[in-house]
Amino acid sequence: MYLGIDLGTSAVKTVLVDDAQRVIASESRALATASPQSGYYEQDPAQWIEATFVTLDALKASHARALAAVEGIGLSGQMHGATLLDASSRPLRPCILWNDGRSAAECRVLEQRWPALRATTGNKAMPGFTAPKLLWIATHEPEIFAATKLVLLPKAYLRLMLSGEAVEDVSDASGSLWLDAARRDWSDAALAATGLSREHMPRLVEGCAPATTLRRELAQRWGMTKQPVIAGGAGDNPAGAVGIGAIRPGAAFVSLGTSGALMAPTDRIAANPDRVVHTFCHSIPGMWIQAGAILSAASCLAWVAHLFGVTEAELLAPLGSRPRAPSPVSFLPYLAGERTPHDDPAVRGMLDGLSHGTDRAAIVQAVLEGVAFALADCRDALADAGIAIAEADVIGGGSRSRFWLSVLTNVLNVPVHRFAGGETGAAFGAARLGRLAVTGEAIGDVCTRPQRIETFEPDAGLTDAYAERLPAWRELYRPRH
Numbered sequence: 001m002y003l004g005i006d007l008g009t010s011a012v013k014t015v016l017v018d019d020a021q022r023v024i025a026s027e028s029r030a031l032a033t034a035s036p037q038s039g040y041y042e043q044d045p046a047q048w049i050e051a052t053f054v055t056l057d058a059l060k061a062s063h064a065r066a067l068a069a070v071e072g073i074g075l076s077g078q079m080h081g082a083t084l085l086d087a088s089s090r091p092l093r094p095c096i097l098w099n100d101g102r103s104a105a106e107c108r109v110l111e112q113r114w115p116a117l118r119a120t121t122g123n124k125a126m127p128g129f130t131a132p133k134l135l136w137i138a139t140h141e142p143e144i145f146a147a148t149k150l151v152l153l154p155k156a157y158l159r160l161m162l163s164g165e166a167v168e169d170v171s172d173a174s175g176s177l178w179l180d181a182a183r184r185d186w187s188d189a190a191l192a193a194t195g196l197s198r199e200h201m202p203r204l205v206e207g208c209a210p211a212t213t214l215r216r217e218l219a220q221r222w223g224m225t226k227q228p229v230i231a232g233g234a235g236d237n238p239a240g241a242v243g244i245g246a247i248r249p250g251a252a253f254v255s256l257g258t259s260g261a262l263m264a265p266t267d268r269i270a271a272n273p274d275r276v277v278h279t280f281c282h283s284i285p286g287m288w289i290q291a292g293a294i295l296s297a298a299s300c301l302a303w304v305a306h307l308f309g310v311t312e313a314e315l316l317a318p319l320g321s322r323p324r325a326p327s328p329v330s331f332l333p334y335l336a337g338e339r340t341p342h343d344d345p346a347v348r349g350m351l352d353g354l355s356h357g358t359d360r361a362a363i364v365q366a367v368l369e370g371v372a373f374a375l376a377d378c379r380d381a382l383a384d385a386g387i388a389i390a391e392a393d394v395i396g397g398g399s400r401s402r403f404w405l406s407v408l409t410n411v412l413n414v415p416v417h418r419f420a421g422g423e424t425g426a427a428f429g430a431a432r433l434g435r436l437a438v439t440g441e442a443i444g445d446v447c448t449r450p451q452r453i454e455t456f457e458p459d460a461g462l463t464d465a466y467a468e469r470l471p472a473w474r475e476l477y478r479p480r481h
Contacts, residue, residue, distance in 0.1 A: 001069040002438075003228070004431030005055075007048055007077040007155050008236060009033065009097065009258045010299075014055035016066055017431040021446075025063045026427070027055035034094065039101040039337065039345060042094035045083055048154060049161050060222050068223045073162075073214060074231045074434030076239035076426040077155025079175040082133040085150040085157075089166075092144045095154060096133045098175075099259065099295050099336045101345025103127040106135035110177070114193040121174070121190065122181040122271035122279025122288075127337075127345045128295070131177035134194045151200050155233060162230060163212040166202035169232035170281040171239075171289075173204060181269060181279050181288065205232040207242075207283025208436035208443060231437035234283035236426045237261055237291065240395045243429030244419060245449035247284050252389045254408065254416065256398025260297030260371060262378040264290050264387045272385035276340040283433060284443055290387055292340035292378020296349075298398040300333045300367050308360060315364045322406040323462065326469050327362045329353045331370030332476055338374070341381045346480040368404045369466075372411035373473045379412055391415045393452070395425035402454070410462040411470075417452040 001024075006013045008031070015026045029051035034042045059067050080098035085091060096102070107125035110132055111117055117125055125132055130153065138145040152160065153176065156168045173179045173186070178194075178201065180187040185204065191197055205211045213227045234242065237255055241263065246253050252264045266288050271279045278291040296303075305312045330352040337345035351363065379389055391414050398404055399418045409416045419425070432446055439446075 001066050001071065002431045002434045003070050003073045004427040004429065004434060005052060005073065005075050005158070006236060006239065006427035006430060007052070007075070007158055008426070009078045012048065012051040012055055013427045014052070014059065015427040015431055016059055016063060017428065018066070023428065024066050025059055027058045029054045033097065041097040041100045041336070043097060044094050045091045045154070045157050048158055052158060056222050064223055068225050070224055070228050071226065072229045072231060072434035072438035074430030074432065074437070075155045075159055075233035076236050076430035077153065077158065077172060077233070079153065079172055079235040079237070080128050080130050081154045082130050083152045083154060083157045084137065084144060084148045085152065086147050087149045089150065089160060092147055093141070098128050100133070101127045101337045103132035103136040104345050106132040106139070110135060110193055114189060116189065117177065118273040120180050120187055121177050122269055122273065123177060124273040124276055124343060125177060126276070126339060126343050128339060129175060129177040131190065131194050134196065138195055145195070149200065150202070151196065152202060156202050159212065159230060162214055162218060164215060165212040167211040167232070168202040168204055169207040169234055169283060170204055171207055171283040172235040174279070174281040175235055179281070181281060184281055206285050207232040207234045207238065208285070208433050210437040229434070229437050231433040232283070233430055233433055235280065237263055238280060238283040238289055239429035239433070240425040241265060241289065241429065242283055242432050242447050243425035244393050244395060245447050246393065247282070247287065247443060247447045252391065253393040253395060254375060255396045256297050256394060256404070257396035258297065258299045260294040260375060262292045262375050262382065262389070262392070264382060264389065266290055266387070270385045270387055272381060275381040275384050276343045277381050277385050284447070290382060290385060292375070292381045294333065294371070294374045294378065295337055295339055296333045296335045297371050298396060300335060300371055301398070303335060304364060304367050316401055316403060318361050319365060319403045321402045323365060323403065326465050327365040327369055329358060329362050329366035330473050330476060331366040333367070333370040333374050340378045342477065342479070344479055347477065350476060352476055368407050369411065372408045373470055375408065376411050376470060389414055391417070393417045393419070405456045409456040410458050411466045413458050413463045413467070415455055415457050417455045419450045420453050
């Protein structure tokens with residue numbers, strides 16, 4: 001038995017997976033995000049631990065025998081968050097999250113201080129990454145910066161609480177701007193540019209490698225017969241890639257979670273930081289992921305559901321399974337700023353084309369289309385790096401909507417596929433990494449592609465209609481910085 005724990009932005013999801021790679025049980029607990037002012041997003045690390053323990057306590061209550069047999073644990077987590085710890089490993093402040101936009105000025109400072117940043121990390125300095133957040137802390141909260149002894153990404157903090165050891169995997173670390181992506185090791189020059197050193201960083205391992213073991217007292221709490229190995233794990237998107245078997249070049253996929261991304265595994269670095277394409281190490285040795293990322297995806301649907309005071313299911317039900325034509329309304333999904341291709345933390349969302357005849361369905365469809373158009377921007381940025389997308393698998397909560405996937409296939413003009421349980425892909429991928437850390441099996445034997453349950457094919461009429469709409473949608477963007 002193996003556990004996969006995904007520390008997401010909106011929830012912690014834990015899955016229990018057997019030796020035949022069947023999900024025996026799953027538990028989820030919601031997380032709250034604070035926004036002290038516009039563009040600022042933070043979470044209290046204590047709630048990550050509480051939510052994780054609640055899911056494991058629930059699994060013990062419902063599946064005690066299976067939980068007792070767990071041999072390996074894999075962790076997946078929201079990337080880029082800055083968790084600052086003191087000399088006693090206590091958090092000094094709330095974690096600044098991946099979608100926080102406060103450090104735009106520090107990004108410019110960082111690139112000036114370290115001109116080799118893009119060549120070394122494969123990325124452009126953006127507020128979402130971890131390193132600029134530390135420069136912001138040094139400027140605005142110098143007493144906290146001075147007291148900082150260890151900087152951890154969210155899932156590394158969870159691992160610290162589970163094991164007592166500070167360890168990170170290279171996929172998550174490559175979203176910090178402190179990693180030399182080609183060497184898969186910390187860059188001393190990058191750390192020095194933010195006033196830090198290796199002493200402030202956790203030990204690095206590959207995602208499928210053993211990292212540490214679960215604390216004895218926690219193994220006893222959950223009735224485990226041995227102390228399970230904890231794998232290096234992965235950032236949420238690399239873990240999702242492992243969950244759907246996207247471990248080789250050509251296996252592109254879309255993540256429709258709180259944020260969104262279009263990702264392509266590669267066996268070489270194909271960086272395009274000028275178009276805001278992200279370069280991350282894969283959680284598989286010798287592989288990387290090139291990604292176009294958008295800051296708001298399924299969170300846009302959650303926003304409009306809150307606006308209308310209904311559930312997301314109630315919003316989607318009247319739309320049916322496929323669009324007949326593009327919505328007369330256009331939506332920019334920049335509710336928290338945007339990454340690919342704009343790198344603009346200050347931009348905000350927009351509804352355009354409203355009239356007295358606009359109904360709720362037109363607005364909801366426009367929201368889904370706006371996210372799809374933003375992913376088309378990611379597609380084109382990847383194409384500029386030499387990565388052509390011929391088809392794409394879809395994971396994340398948004399993959400449950402057949403209407404949304406129909407929109408996506410016609411906007412991207414490629415077939416898209418969904419899986420059963422695609423919304424828990426990152427947790428399942430983490431469980432696979434936990435298994436590999438225990439068994440040492442061949443990666444390709446474990447990280448197989450799950451059965452696709454549905455394929456969405458482009459419709460020529462809709463594809464042409466969306467292609468015609470896309471340039472006008474792009475004209476709506478106006479930089480605010």
